[in-house]
Amino acid sequence: MAAPLVIPDVASLKRFVGAKLGPSEWVTVTQKRIELFADATDDDQWIHVDPERAARESPFGGAIAHGYLTLSMAPVLLSQVLRVEQSAMTLNYGLEKLRMHTPVHAGSRIRFHGTIQSVRDIPGGAARVVIAMTIELEGVARPAVVAEPVLVYVPRKPGG
Helix, strand or coil, rough: CCCCCCCCCCHHHHHHHEEECCCCCCCCCCCCHHHHHHHHCCCCCHHHHCHHHHHHHHCCCCCEEHHHHHHHCCHHHHHHHEECCEEEEEEEEEEEEEEEECEEECEEEEEEEEEEEEEEECCCEEEEEEEEEEEEECCCCCCEEEEEEEEEEEEEECCC
């Protein structure tokens, strides 16, 4: 894992446009994690939660993670490679682009890397940040997910 990029405060984010982030640590996407995600989202399609049937009948040769499970790992992986000091909170604002290129099989390992693509000031001192993000699969050339998440970093109030 690369050392995290530490930005001193929200106001300094603009100076880091173009900065590389990561890679994060590898994280194993276990069958248990897939099943917990299925329970949380009521998406219990057999290609995710029935490994035996998925091995027999799916074109993937086994159980795969939900694409949105892989995407939902981005915030925790990003937190390993980027820290904005003096930030009260970070809000997920959405995505500019999203592609789920390669299925993530149960037991696979993923990691995050990216680049700070743009920063725009928001009234009140917050910053809107777009990150060009890739979630890669260990040993696989084509990434699992390529996206441009939009985050809003809100500064701490003085004395807060």
